[in-house]
Amino acid sequence: MYYPEELVEEVRARNDIVDVISGYVSLKKKGSNYWGCCPFHNEKTPSFSVSSNKQMYYCFGCHASGNVYTFLMKYENDTFPEAIKILADRAGVKLPEVEETPEQKKKAGKRMRLLEVNKEAAKYFYYMLRDPRGEVGMRYLTGRKLTDETMHHFGLGYAGKNGEQVVQYLRKKGFTDEEIKDSGLAMFSEQRGLRSQFWNRVMFPIQDINHRVIGFGGRVMGDGEPKYLNSPETMIFDKRRNLYGLNFARTARTGNIILCEGYMDVIAMHQAGFTQAVASLGTAFTVEQANLLHRYAENILLAYDSDGAGTKAALRGIGILREAGLTGKVINMRPYKDPDEFIKNLGKEAFQERIDQAENSFYFEIRILSEQYDQSDPEQRTKFHREIAQKLCEFSEDLERENYLQAIAEKYMIRPDDLRKMVIGYASQTGIARPIPRPRSGVQNKSDPSESGRKSQRLLITWIGDDPSLYTIVRKYISLEDFTEELYRKVAEKMFAELDNGQFQPAGIISMFEDEEEQRQAAELFHTTLPELSTKQERERAFHDILVSVKRNSYQYYMAQLGTDVNAVKKAVEGKKALEELQRARISLE
Template identity: 65%
Template sequence: MYYPDEVVEEVRMKNDIVDVISGYVKMQRRGSNYFGLCPFHNEKSPSFSVSQIKQMYYCFGCGAGGNVFTFLMEYENYSFEEAIKFLADKAGVSLPEADYSVEARRNENKRAKLLAVNKEAARYFYYQLRSQKGQVGYRYLRERALSDETIKKFGLGFAHVTSDDLTKYLKSKGYEDKLIMEAGLAGFDEKYGVHDKFWNRVMFPIQDGNHRVIGFGGRVMGDGKPKYLNSPETMIFDKSKNLYGLNFARTARAGHIILCEGYMDVIAMHQSGFTQAVASLGTSFTAGQANLLRRYAKEVILAYDSDGAGVNAALRAIGILKEAGLTGKVLNLEPYKDPDEFMKNLGEDVFKERLRQAENSFFFELRMSEKNYNLKDPESKTRFHREIAQKLCGFSEEVERENYIEAVAEKYHIGFDNLRKLVAACAVQTGMAKVAVRPKSGIQKKTDAEENKKKPQKLLLTWLAEEPSLYPQIKKYISSKDFTSDLYRKIAEKFFEDLENGAFHPADIISMFTDEQQQREAAGVFNTKLVELSTKAEKEKAFHDILVAVKRESLNYFTEQASADMLMLNQMIAGKKELEELSKTHISLD
């Protein structure tokens, strides 16, 4: 849904960023800004800054930053549309109706009806658990050591032994057979007609990230088959793109996600305070689920069953996590089979220690491979070392590969240089990229010349944001074209246009970008740390030096391009004159 810029700006201006963020972060005022502990990374001293003047936030520790929309998108993991709707409702702003096509409107209506019937079904199951007929289900949950509070939190319920109770109830509420079946709550056959899909089961409502019921899982009471039964995929329920418990885990802020195999494992984790736990939905972990997790954490700790099937599932998941750019670790649950049993027998403190000791996924893979070799036999041991070398070839980044070679060499008592040569040989034999060979003691310093070039541009934009009254004195010498980065140039174009019109709103500039990284970088542009200077003369010199540095870099840029472009040549000539004049000009900070 597209909202006009004026509507977006109205919503933003009617939601003061300090008021909104103070509902999530405890902050104290320091000068013109507010500071608190960053909600996006673990820290002990406050580096999270919120500016009421700029209507922006920025963390000097992790670089998170943006406006009020960005905050909700990062903290609550809302889409941009969801953030606007939330804040519009909070401020009492009426949003325009969506301009859907006939087909899109039909699909939207169908989605709304499916969500409504699922919500009603969840309500029905919830109350049946507390009825006389639901006592068998309630006793089962209590025997699994779940508290009433936990049962309520997850909306757990019960489906009766009879096979048409839910269907009758939903029809009494006005829902038609066709919709009930499309939601996966009922099936049809010639003998029984329309009948419930779930019966004689404890019910687990499956919710999306916004706490909307999109499907169900049911655990049979007794020895019936299948033991666990899940809703089929529907318009609103895609198993490969959802995770059980994610509606709670996405706001856990633990720095990692615990990935389990079963619903009860997740619930046991949450009851014990580990609210970062999730589980796949009756299927193997998928790339879609890994990409979903990437929105919430960089590290995933696998808490799969410790049996053979669990190990194989963990090995598959490690590869998927790696492909998604996530760091994977593996939890040691022995001597127990799953997190639920572990927690009941050893408790929270031991589980916390196991989390801290979670095994690096690469070393877990090696440990599992090691079981296939006899390390007392030289030939078998050599084959194992070759397999290690092949796995090490999978690290495309040289620094990371070197670090793992060093760690593996130490762990398995292999000579570092010998292992490096073996890795290089494997890379050549398998046709993979050549592995650079350099001495172990070699130190390669990385300098980011581009960042050094951009720093004066960032300083200038921050300074003008702090003191917009300086713009009229510098606009003769500096324009948006002097910013050599595409992102900075776009920011400067909007910034300088607003300054010309006398209506500068830094937070509005953030809304020009939809990419999260660009929003962070844009926020950082207006939050560069300025050196504190004591005298007016020192400040004027510093500001003048920044202007000259921006103009000089601009001139260098256009000079490099001038030979191939007449427009660039003209820009270079004009820039040279402006730089000469600027060098002789005094800029007053009065």
């Protein structure tokens, strides 16, 4: 949904960022800003700053930054349309209605009806569990040490002794047989008519990230088969694109997500305080689920069963996580099979220790590989080393591959040069990785010479943001072309235009960018750490130095373009003249 820039800015301006963030974070005023502990990483000393003047936030610890929109998008994991709707409702701003085609309206209406079917079914199962007819289910769940609070939190229920009861209940609620069937709750046969496949089972409602019931999982009571049964794929339920428990885990603020195999593992872990746990939905972990996790965390901890099947699933999951650009680690469950058993026997403190000691996924892969070879047999050991070399070729980045090569060589007592030769051999044969250059001692990487130029541009933007009155001085010496980074130039262009019109709003500038990373970079431009200066003379000297640095970088940038840009000669000549003039100028901050 597209919203006009004027409307986006109106909604933002009518939601004071301090008021909004105060609903999530305890803030205390200190100086001109408000401070609290950052909600995006664990910290004890407040480093999270909220500026009422700029209508922006910035964390000096993890560098999270943005305006009121980006805060909601990051904290609640909302999309931009979701964030603007929340803030518009909060401010009493009416958003334009979305125009839909008849086909879109029909499809949306059906989706809503299926969600309503599932919602009512979840209520029915919830009631049945607490009814005398659900005693067998309640006995099972209490036997698994679940509390009433936990059962309520996850909406656990029980399906009756036959598959007709829930169908009859839903019919009485006004749903058609077609709607009940399309929801995945029942199937039709000529012998029995419409009948639910869920009966004599403890029921686990499956919710999307907005807490809407989209399907169910059922665990049979007794020895029936299958032990676990899930809803089929429907218009609202795609197993490959959802994860059990993610509606709660997405706001856990732990910096990681724990991926496990089953519903009971997730529930037991949440009950023990590990609210970042999720599980795949009766299928193997998928690429789509990995991409979904990428929205909420970079670090994924695998808590799969410790048996052979669990190890195989973990190895497969590691590859999928790596493809999705996620960091994977493996939690050791031994001597128990799964997280539920582990926590029941050793407690949550011991499980937290296992989280802290989670094994690097590549080390895990190599360790499992090593168990397949007799390390005392030279021939077997050589084969093992070849396997390691092949695995190292999977790293496309030279530095990362070299770091792992060094670490694995030390861990398994292999000469690094020998292992490197093997890697080079496999890389050249298959073409899957470039040969690793042998590191030369005493050679250090030189710092990027243009970074000082970028830093001076960031400092200048921050300084103007803190004191807009400085713009009258800046515009005498600095033009938009002096901002040599494209994103910096876009920010400066908007900022200069607003300052010329006397309507400068730093927070509004962030909304120009759709990409999340660009929003973060734009916000960070207004929070570069300025030097602490006590006297007027020191401020004037420092400000002059920043202006000169920006101008010098601009001159050098256009000099480097000579021969490739027809306008570069003119810009370079003008830049040199302007730089010399600025170096002679005396800056007065009255």
